[in-house]
Amino acid sequence: MVIRNNVFEFVRCEGKATLCCNTCNTMCVPITSINRVIRKEEDVVLYTDFWGHQTGTPSTRCEVIFGGMGQCTAVVEHGNCEIPVGGYACSLPKGKVKKDSRC
Numbered sequence: 069m070v071i072r073n074n075v076f077e078f079v080r081c082e083g084k085a086t087l088c089c090n091t092c093n094t095m096c097v098p099i100t101s102i103n104r105v106i107r108k109e110e111d112v113v114l115y116t117d118f119w120g121h122q123t124g125t126p127s128t129r130c131e132v133i134f135g136g137m138g139q140c141t142a143v144v145e146h147g148n149c150e151i152p153v154g155g156y157a158c159s160l161p162k163g164k165v166k167k168d169s170r171c
Contacts, residue, residue, distance in 0.1 A: 097164055106159065115157045122148050125159045132158045 100111045103119040106126070115123045123131060125147030133142040136154030151157045 097160060099158070109161055111159075112161075112164070113159045115151050115159065117151050117153050117155065119151060122150055123157050123159050124148055128162065129159045130162045130164070132160070134158070 097112050099114050102114045103116060104113055106113055106129075125131070127146045127148065129147035131144050131147060131149045132140060133144070133149055133152065134155045134157070135141045135152050141152070141155070145162065147159060149157050
């Protein structure tokens with residue numbers, strides 16, 4: 069996935085919920101679970117505020133934070149981020165996200 073202007077969207081791809089950069093749909097990452105403890109390094113987990121106030125993930129993760137309206141509010145290169153009320157956080161392995169101005 070490539071970050072461009074910190075804008076992401078969720079789409080359904082081949083029957084799976086997928087996090088995509090909205091400027092390049094070829095750069096998509098399937099979400100492996102929702103509100104679960106990370107079991108494998110390659111897991112991509114979506115956390116809602118139902119999970120709690122923070123993701124509780126290791127510092128080796130990268131997280132994309134979304135506000136209540138679904139807008140991307142932050143991309144951070146560490147885990148255990150705050151989950152906004154009404155929003156969500158997507159935790160990914162650091163290698164899945166690259167900060168880049170091109171798509």
